[in-house]
Amino acid sequence: MESNACAAALLAELSQAKELLKELELNLHCLDLCKALTPRIASSIHNSFLMAESFEANNGHDRPPSSSLALRPRTLSTPKRRYVRTSHAGSTVRMVMKLRIICRKSLYSWRCQVRVSSVARGVEGPGEDDGFTWRKYGQKEILGAKYPRAYFRCTHRTSHGCPAKKQVQRSDDDPSVYDVTYHANHTCLEQPREEEKGGAGGAIQHDLGQSAAALKLEGGEEFVGQIAPSFGPMEEQFVPVSPYQFWGFHGAENSSLPIEFDGDGEVGPVNIWAGVEWMQ
DNA sequence: CGGATTTGACCGCG
């Protein structure tokens, strides 16, 4: 099952490369488009290699593929690995989650890279596409950067006093990649869009009053938190509000997928790569 | 007409 999921992830990445190549072939007359497509194709092939290597290194057993949408928290300690047990469709499987623990001082600030899905999306980049609504309040030329940095704050700052902010900076070397730096979490009532939440009737329940998500474990234990903005199909950020509390689990898509943590809680945001369970 | 964006001015920090 896991090897199937991993193979599916690899196939998906290869299909994407194929599609991009097709797009390139159709647009050979347009230099700008070619320039934009080439690094995306290279990146897709690179990812495929990483997935294949990771797959092989684990003898066909599951391990989360590394991703082009790598989360890059500001401050990292040595990455740790932990095991979780997931029970799905009656069978219990074991899968590895690669965790990175961020020290507490960066609790309200983190960075990720976002790759835009289409070059046609233009210069505004991933601005509004993370499940929250943002209001742009500034733009600044940054010394040594090709592209200006855009400043956004949550639309609900005035109405709810929501402190969430983000900065979006287009990458110098790959125009299809945006560096997004988030500052503070949302305290407004707005929820990530429906498709970005955990599955219906699944492991996640949202508490609208608190803008929170509850992760219910098989044993009845419940962790309360809030889903951080979605960074892509394969990553989600879990930020414990206190030890032993984790942010809601993303990715149970259309199935009930109880998650059981094997180990103690950690203080600080925890990034989890475990996309193989819900990747197409 | 109201909300969002643009953009030059302003401010604080190193």
Next chain:
DNA sequence: CGCGGTCAAATCCG
């Protein structure tokens, strides 16, 4: 003093 972040008036847009 320079740079990055924010403010706010002007402008845009649905």
